[in-house]
Amino acid sequence: MAIMRMRDALREALREEMLRDERVFLLGEDIGLYGGSYAVTKGLLEEFGEERVRDTPIAESAIVGIGIGAAMGGMHPMVEIMTINFSFLALDQIVNNAAKLLHMSNGQINVPLVIRMASGGGSQLAATHSHSLEGLYAHFPGLKVVCPSTPADAKGLLKRAFRDENTVIFIEHTANYGLRGEVPDDPDFLIEFGVANVVREGTDVTLVGYSGSVHQAVRAAELLEQQEEISAEVIDLRTLRPLDIDTVVASVKKTNRAVIVEDAWRFGGFGGELAAQIMERAFDWLDAPVARVACKDVPLPYNRNLEFHALPSEEDVVEAVLGMFKE
Amino acid sequence: MTTDVRSDLMRELGAEQLGRFLYQMVLIRIFEERCGELYTRGKIRGFLHLYTGQEACAVGSISCLEERDKILTHYRDHGHALARGLDPNRVMAELFGKATGVAGGRGGSMHLYDAEKGFLGGYAIVAAHLPLAVGLGVAAQMRREDFVTLCIFGDGSVGEGEFHEALNMAVLWNTPTVFFCENNLYGMGVPFKASLSTEIPKLAAAYNMPAVSVDGMDVLAVYEATREAVAHARAGKGPYFIEAMTYRYRGHSMADPELYRLKDEIEEAKRRDCIERLKGQMMEAGMLDEAGFADIEARARRVVDEAVEFAEQSPQPALDTLFDHLYKE
Numbered sequence: 192m193a194i195m196r197m198r199d200a201l202r203e204a205l206r207e208e209m210l211r212d213e214r215v216f217l218l219g220e221d222i223g224l225y226g227g228s229y230a231v232t233k234g235l236l237e238e239f240g241e242e243r244v245r246d247t248p249i250a251e252s253a254i255v256g257i258g259i260g261a262a263m264g265g266m267h268p269m270v271e272i273m274t275i276n277f278s279f280l281a282l283d284q285i286v287n288n289a290a291k292l293l294h295m296s297n298g299q300i301n302v303p304l305v306i307r308m309a310s311g312g313g314s315q316l317a318a319t320h321s322h323s324l325e326g327l328y329a330h331f332p333g334l335k336v337v338c339p340s341t342p343a344d345a346k347g348l349l350k351r352a353f354r355d356e357n358t359v360i361f362i363e364h365t366a367n368y369g370l371r372g373e374v375p376d377d378p379d380f381l382i383e384f385g386v387a388n389v390v391r392e393g394t395d396v397t398l399v400g401y402s403g404s405v406h407q408a409v410r411a412a413e414l415l416e417q418q419e420e421i422s423a424e425v426i427d428l429r430t431l432r433p434l435d436i437d438t439v440v441a442s443v444k445k446t447n448r449a450v451i452v453e454d455a456w457r458f459g460g461f462g463g464e465l466a467a468q469i470m471e472r473a474f475d476w477l478d479a480p481v482a483r484v485a486c487k488d489v490p491l492p493y494n495r496n497l498e499f500h501a502l503p504s505e506e507d508v509v510e511a512v513l514g515m516f517k518e
Numbered sequence: 519m520t521t522d523v524r525s526d527l528m529r530e531l532g533a534e535q536l537g538r539f540l541y542q543m544v545l546i547r548i549f550e551e552r553c554g555e556l557y558t559r560g561k562i563r564g565f566l567h568l569y570t571g572q573e574a575c576a577v578g579s580i581s582c583l584e585e586r587d588k589i590l591t592h593y594r595d596h597g598h599a600l601a602r603g604l605d606p607n608r609v610m611a612e613l614f615g616k617a618t619g620v621a622g623g624r625g626g627s628m629h630l631y632d633a634e635k636g637f638l639g640g641y642a643i644v645a646a647h648l649p650l651a652v653g654l655g656v657a658a659q660m661r662r663e664d665f666v667t668l669c670i671f672g673d674g675s676v677g678e679g680e681f682h683e684a685l686n687m688a689v690l691w692n693t694p695t696v697f698f699c700e701n702n703l704y705g706m707g708v709p710f711k712a713s714l715s716t717e718i719p720k721l722a723a724a725y726n727m728p729a730v731s732v733d734g735m736d737v738l739a740v741y742e743a744t745r746e747a748v749a750h751a752r753a754g755k756g757p758y759f760i761e762a763m764t765y766r767y768r769g770h771s772m773a774d775p776e777l778y779r780l781k782d783e784i785e786e787a788k789r790r791d792c793i794e795r796l797k798g799q800m801m802e803a804g805m806l807d808e809a810g811f812a813d814i815e816a817r818a819r820r821v822v823d824e825a826v827e828f829a830e831q832s833p834q835p836a837l838d839t840l841f842d843h844l845y846k847e
Binding site for chain 1: 588619620621622624625629631632633634638639641643646647648649650651652653654655656657658660661667679680683684686687690691842843844845846847
């Protein structure tokens with residue numbers, strides 16, 4: 192075990208997988224000489240050379256398409272899209288080619304590809320640079336969607352992504368890059384997809400989050416315990432596709448209440464899907480309607496006060512929980 | 519009748535190879551005409567884009583490839599599949615949506631695949647397969663394999679950003695990619711001259727890629743240009759661009775009322791027909807007679823008859839296979 196930041200854990204995962212499998216190579220904007228916009232790939236160009244760490248033009252669609260083609264040709268590429276906001280430009284490649292080729296070709300062509308993207312608001316980057324689109328990618332059958340919240344999970348899940356024969360959308364919240372935590376050194380340390388993590392056990396309410404929102408849920412749980420003597424269980428989904436709904440349902444059957452916390456917009460978001468599945472599986476156990484704490488339905492403004500007013504906070508989570516205990 | 523005898527190339531290829539070209543073009547022609555009939559009878563559904571008129575492009579270019587080479591193409595893909603030697607029975611079965619089809623009935627007309635033959639798909643989003651072709655080239659380089667990827671697309675692709683992104687990166691990374699543009703003069707119904715401010719080969723040349731324009735109604739011209747392009751790519755000299763000027767006899771799809779062109783234009787193109795042309799050249803060279811041509815037609819017709827019969831008799835995909843191949847284990 193070593194204490195490291197999430198960006199370092201991600202780099203360790205890439206390094207180890209590149210050493211393990213020569214099919215793995217990296218391409219993206221500014222991942223080489225610059226070291227990556229969030230310094231995840233720093234030093235890898237020097238270690239692995241230009242053939243395996245490729246700086247590309249600013250051309251998201253072609254970068255992802257080239258990754259898909261290389262995967263079809265027997266490689267296992269990782270494409271870094273600088274931020275999730277630019278992935279709209281590559282959406283057709285992701286949705287129509289990466290997600291569908293296996294099924295459309297009746298199993299003949301698979302696309303073993305890892306696409307990493309930095310996500311999330313809260314940095315005063317204004318509306319075009321502050322998206323949380325985990326739920327958007329989870330919408331498409333054929334993709335796997337991973338969104339870690341801790342350095343250890345980031346490493347174990349990213350390493351697992353390179354053992355997958357399918358396209359994995361790997362989404363990293365920018366607020367988590369500097370987060371420190373214990374990370375196993377074992378080169379075979381993997382975290383299986385579709386296994387949620389019960390971050391904190393509790394008995395009165397279940398808080399479900401993923402990526403950045405897990406930390407808000409944990410802080411809210413602490414406040415609830417200190418100030419209200421309410422015991423909250425916190426679940427980190429870790430992967431949205433596959434989704435570990437069983438762990439969520441088991442928790443809700445114990446606590447009888449569920450609050451979903453996410454940075455994404457509430458309307459049409461992943462939280463709605465989760466709420467529906469909880470309702471389908473645990474309706475008779477619920478003592479209150481499932482609550483959603485999410486981003487307000489508005490493009491995120493630059494102004495700090497306005498931005499934080501739009502984004503969900505731990506106070507919002509506390510308030511939602513308290514609402515469930517009122518008559 | 520055109521009588522431009524390319525005597526050197528014809529002698530080099532010989533009667534057998536030229537006969538194969540002719541047979542393949544006739545097979546595609548008859549296959550496509552039959553597809554049109556089957557569509558009106560409701561046997562084939564969805565979108566159907568027929569390839570009649572453009573046969574020389576598929577046959578001339580794909581004949582230059584080795585078994586290990588790869589092909590990516592657009593959604594007007596039956597001709598390319600047949601030229602690559604995909605089983606006509608299984609291609610027709612795919613159009614019928616049957617379990618025996620080349621994609622198990624999941625792809626349909628626009629999405630034919632045979633990975634074992636390096637036929638990596640018809641792509642129905644314009645220009646979306648161009649970056650994939652560059653990626654396959656990257657894989658060839660990194661795996662130290664010498665396969666070439668032939669990427670076939672239409673003139674409609676050149677307005678898409680991915681066309682430019684892919685050409686630029688293919689040159690930057692020197693990939694073994696042959697870009698083959700079938701210019702049939704229309705992007706659906708819009709004349710390409712109304713959608714492009716310059717000429718297509720100039721776009722490739724602007725990215726420092728060798729580019730030629732050839733008569734796509736002449737299988738020998740297509741073959742000659744593609745052979746050069748494939749040799750260039752395989753030798754590690756990087757990508758190569760071919761524009762083949764061609765013409766489709768039928769509408770964009772079966773739904774096309776063809777309000778954008780005159781019958782005269784179609785008739786004029788048919789006077790440059792690729793099958794008639796090669797037939798005439800071979801007869802003039804004493805490599806073929808009317809009886810020989812009748813034999814080729816009869817052989818192709820039997821293959822198409824058998825394909826239709828096979829497709830008719832084949833089972834529907836079982837409903838419990840719906841979720842197959844969603845993820846690879």
